[in-house]
Amino acid sequence: MAELFQFELVSPERQLLSEQVLEVIVPGTEGEFGVLKDHSPFMSTIQAGILRVRREQGAAADEYFVRGGFADVATGGLTVLAEQAVPVADLKVEHLDEQIKNAEEDVADAKDTETLRKAQDTLARLIDIRESMKKI
Structure with a gap:
């Protein structure tokens, strides 16, 4: 069974999310990529698209519209610093x-x-x- 890891989603206006999650799918400029616990560290720029966050096994993913910024996968988890980030439900x-x-x-x-x-x-x-x- 997959384990949870720390995820932070931050825009210039506010911190949208800071919690333990199961999986995050990020719209990277070189293509979408998924992050699970203990992913190898790396950094990527992000492009306009839908970022998906799954909090638990079998649950539907929460979606956020993001545009621009960086994703930093580190030993402590994943941080996305987006130029713009809005929950799709609010978009x-x-x-x-x-x-x-x-x-x-x-x-x-x-x-x-x-x-x-x-x-x-x-x-x-x-x-x-x-x-x-x-x-x-």
């Missing part, structure tokens, strides 16, 4: 529309290929999240 389509508008501006303002690619990826992810919210 409004209007908020995503604003994020999409900002991402479209980032695409238009991109000065090089790498910046353009990152901005396009963020825009696509935000549109996907908005569309999946409309289906709920």
Whole structure:
């Protein structure tokens, strides 16, 4: 049976979560990754997406919309420092529309290929999240 580990989810506005959890799925910039107790230490940047937190075996995951920041997997657990973090239950389509508008501006303002690619990826992810919210 999997064991619990300490997880912290922090945004500039507040600490959203600080508790023992079973598993966290993080939208890393190199792809989603899952963290369980005693995961090997590493750091990753995160991209716009849904972070999933499972508190106990068989329970549904709590979901948080995150955008930007870092995930730090250490021997003491996992800390996610997100530029933005909102529980999906509190997320409004209007908020995503604003994020999409900002991402479209980032695409238009991109000065090089790498910046353009990152901005396009963020825009696509935000549109996907908005569309999946409309289906709920």
